[in-house]
Amino acid sequence: MKEGWEAIIGMEIHAQLATDTKIFCGCAISFGDEPNSNTCPVCLGLPGALPVLNERVIDLGAKAALALGLEIQETSIFSRKNYFYPDLPKGYQISQYDKPFSSDGHLTIMTAERDEGGHAKNWQKMEIGITRMHLEEDAGKNVHEGLPDTDKYSYVDLNRAGTPLAEIVTEPDFRSSWQAYDYVNHVRRVLQWVGASEADMEKGNLRCEANVSVRKVGETEFRDKVELKNLNSVRFMQKAIEYEIERQIKAHESGEGVNQETRLWDEANSKTRVMRSKENADDYRYFPEPDLQPLKVSADFIQQSKDEMPELPLSMLERFQNDYQLNYNDAVQLVAEKDLAEFYETTAKESGNPKASANWILVELMRELNNSGNTAGTSPITAKNLSELIKFVDSGKISGKQAKEVLVEMFNSGKTAAVVVKEKGLEQISDVSAIEEFVDEIIANNQGQVEAYRGGNQKLLGFFVGQVMKASQGKANPKVVNEVLRNKLG
Ligand code: ZN
Numbered sequence: 255m256k257e258g259w260e261a262i263i264g265m266e267i268h269a270q271l272a273t274d275t276k277i278f279c280g281c282a283i284s285f286g287d288e289p290n291s292n293t294c295p296v297c298l299g300l301p302g303a304l305p306v307l308n309e310r311v312i313d314l315g316a317k318a319a320l321a322l323g324l325e326i327q328e329t330s331i332f333s334r335k336n337y338f339y340p341d342l343p344k345g346y347q348i349s350q351y352d353k354p355f356s357s358d359g360h361l362t363i364m365t366a367e368r369d370e371g372g373h374a375k376n377w378q379k380m381e382i383g384i385t386r387m388h389l390e391e392d393a394g395k396n397v398h399e400g401l402p403d404t405d406k407y408s409y410v411d412l413n414r415a416g417t418p419l420a421e422i423v424t425e426p427d428f429r430s431s432w433q434a435y436d437y438v439n440h441v442r443r444v445l446q447w448v449g450a451s452e453a454d455m456e457k458g459n460l461r462c463e464a465n466v467s468v469r470k471v472g473e474t475e476f477r478d479k480v481e482l483k484n485l486n487s488v489r490f491m492q493k494a495i496e497y498e499i500e501r502q503i504k505a506h507e508s509g510e511g512v513n514q515e516t517r518l519w520d521e522a523n524s525k526t527r528v529m530r531s532k533e534n535a536d537d538y539r540y541f542p543e544p545d546l547q548p549l550k551v552s553a554d555f556i557q558q559s560k561d562e563m564p565e566l567p568l569s570m571l572e573r574f575q576n577d578y579q580l581n582y583n584d585a586v587q588l589v590a591e592k593d594l595a596e597f598y599e600t601t602a603k604e605s606g607n608p609k610a611s612a613n614w615i616l617v618e619l620m621r622e623l624n625n626s627g628n629t630a631g632t633s634p635i636t637a638k639n640l641s642e643l644i645k646f647v648d649s650g651k652i653s654g655k656q657a658k659e660v661l662v663e664m665f666n667s668g669k670t671a672a673v674v675v676k677e678k679g680l681e682q683i684s685d686v687s688a689i690e691e692f693v694d695e696i697i698a699n700n701q702g703q704v705e706a707y708r709g710g711n712q713k714l715l716g717f718f719v720g721q722v723m724k725a726s727q728g729k730a731n732p733k734v735v736n737e738v739l740r741n742k743l744g
């Protein structure tokens with residue numbers, strides 16, 4: 255960012271709550287079904303149809319709110335947000351306005367600066383103010399087809415109408431595009447972590463918008479802001495914000511100024527462009543939804559939701575560093591998703607070797623998972639089986655090199671470490687008397703080298719080790735071989 259300027263960024267995220275049915279009717283939530291196949295009088299907006307709140311939305315909404323450090327309000331109100339759009343047949347969206355489901359959030363995230371190559375450096379904690387998280391229904395989808403010079407039609411698909419959303423709005427607390435990037439990734443991860451949302455941007459079940467303005471360092475008032483939409487991935491969002499910051503600084507410096515408007519990210523041209531100007535604030539004529547009671551949740555429900563919360567990723571990140579002496583880089587990779595973090599913790603405890611567990615999971619297992627399109631949750635090797643493999647290495651039963659082969663075989667066959675080791679005949683020979691037999695034979699057959707060694711050519715030890723390994727077909731434990739050789743030759 256140009257010296258003397260700072261960026262002010264606030265974020266809005268719409269996350270689809272992971273229910274099976276819609277928020278105000280019993281229609282199935284669908285992705286890619288026949289258009290308008292999952293609809294009924296309620297979500298088609300037919301006159302006289304009445305909404306009934308889906309209880310599951312409250313359960314998942316509570317999980318999401320708590321994961322984001324928000325306070326759940328005992329009373330919240332559904333309101334009508336009035337506007338016309340073809341994919342909104344009622345002419346209004348049922349949302350929440352002055353009394354949202356949750357508010358006053360304080361969320362801690364990890365954020366880092368990025369170097370020229372986009373590599374993160376100096377990870378630090380940052381606290382973000384979350385203004386509110388309210389519940390609302392999604393609209394349908396307008397589908398446009400055709401080229402300008404042919405007959406073209408637009409269609410309305412209402413399968414998505416009535417899908418439950420949590421809208422998460424932050425304070426304007428971000429000062430860089432990477433802080434916003436780290437925030438969105440954090441939100442995605444915790445929503446998935448607690449099972450509140452799939453939070454998959456590709457499927458459109460997590461969408462984000464950024465409000466961006468800039469001002470001179472030292473100014474206390476905000477200047478006019480631009481709303482960025484059409485941010486189809488977290489990376490595009492980061493690029494759009496970065497572009498917008500530079501564009502606005504230039505516009506202010508040239509005296510041209512910044513218009514309050516909505517802009518889209520145009521990935522093909524790597525720039526933002528105007529979608530619509532926003533001369534006045536939107537006037538949605540909000541009023542309380544007369545067909546729904548105020549939503550009341552009990553203090554008991556809130557307490558129970560808190561009790562059911564799993565340990566969250568940042569807490570695990572710190573605990574893994576403290577309890578298992580992992581470095582930040584390893585720990586942060588292990589808490590990327592809940593299944594992986596749990597897989598690690600089980601392996602660390604069962605194997606009794608937390609450091610080796612991290613290495614085996616992050617290098618060998620992760621490679622196999624990625625290559626096969628699996629995750630820790632669908633791994634053919636269980637944490638318990640991986641622990642057994644690690645114990646085999648630690649006890650000298652097999653070498654680290656052999657264990658890598660065994661892991662691949664375990665992964666492909668689903669067999670345990672013990673079975674694979676046995677089948678491959680890999681068991682390392684660590685028994686001293688068995689190794690002494692090999693050593694005696696090698697000494698008897700190589701008298702010339704034995705005399706040279708005893709005469710001071712210590713380098714020949716390597717030769718003897720090699721001979722013993724060869725005679726044992728690579729199965730002798732090199733550590734024991736070394737000890738026995740030093741004894742016998744010494
Ligand atoms: Zn319906």
Ligand code: MN
Binds near residue numbers: 421
């Ligand atoms: Mn909304």
